[in-house]
Amino acid sequence: MxxxxxxxxxxxxxxxxxxxxxxxxxxxxxxxxxxxxxxxxxxxxxxxxxxxxxxxxxxxxxxxxxxxxxxxxxxxxxxxxxxxxxxxxxxxxxxxxxxxxxxxxxxxxxxxxxxxxxxxxxxxxxxxxxxxxxxxxxxxxxxxxxxxxxxTGVEPVDANEKVCAECKRKNTVCVLVSKGEPCMGPVTRTGCGALCPSFGTACYACYGPAEGINTEALGQRFIGLGLQPAAIAQKFHMINNAADEFDSAGKSWAAKQEVSNEHSS
The missing domain is CATH 3.40.50.700 (NADH:ubiquinone oxidoreductase-like, 20kDa subunit)
Incomplete structure (x- = not known):
């Protein structure tokens, strides 16, 4: 059977x-x-x-x-x-x-x-x-x-490395560095084959948080690209918004936007 x-x-x-x-x-x-x-x-x-x-x-x-x-x-x-x-x-x-x-x-x-x-x-x-x-x-x-x-009785291994690693294996040019696009690859797990970066488009974080991510550092990089904290919060609060790492990161950047609004008013 x-x-x-x-x-x-x-x-x-x-x-x-x-x-x-x-x-x-x-x-x-x-x-x-x-x-x-x-x-x-x-x-x-x-x-x-x-x-x-x-x-x-x-x-x-x-x-x-x-x-x-x-x-x-x-x-x-x-x-x-x-x-x-x-x-x-x-x-x-x-x-x-x-x-x-x-x-x-x-x-x-x-x-x-x-x-x-x-x-x-x-x-x-x-x-x-x-x-x-x-x-x-x-x-x-x-x-x-x-x-x-x-x-076959084998425990599956969770593939939670970053999209950036997939881009390197495929010799895909980094869109964050070369085009200044706010790519979520540094915090997103691979699995898609780095599909979007392969076509010159920033990663949307479809596969959720990867291992050992630094959401604060990536957000600061996005600030350097001209994004406001609210826009950065939206990057995390998308497809996998309720994943613990993305949820906390999104809330943190949304709070930064509120502080910024208070200082400017």
Missing amino acids: KPRVAVHKFASCSGCQLAFINMGEDLITLTELVDIVHFPEAGPLGPEDAVDIAFIEGSVTTPEDVDRLKGIREHCGYLVTMGACATSGGIQALKNNADSDAWLKSVYAKPEYVESLSTSAAISRHVAVDFELWGCPVNVRQISWVVRQLL
């Missing part, structure tokens, strides 16, 4: 499920190794089936999500989160530092009928997670690699 795999969706854009599907021929190869019993984007439905590996896309935003997540954890051997939403709360976590009731009222005509938590939280805030795949979205190599590692 082949190992069983499930792919579950919570609050998200489904981009990571699409990345899963975009494995193409590799997905066919994967199905020769495992049985995919639940995958809403691709068709199979078995949300309560017991599986060896459960992949989860999306963040927890409703009370129902919490209950469903606990059930998934009980019925799987390994639980792997994939993508920014599942690993850090995603874009929707921007509401964590705002008035969530006001947000609901601005969007829905009858907000009293909407059951929503005041925060958008990573899966690990509610249940134990065995491995995290960062990215927005994740790439196909990550998915195939982690399945093979887990099925």
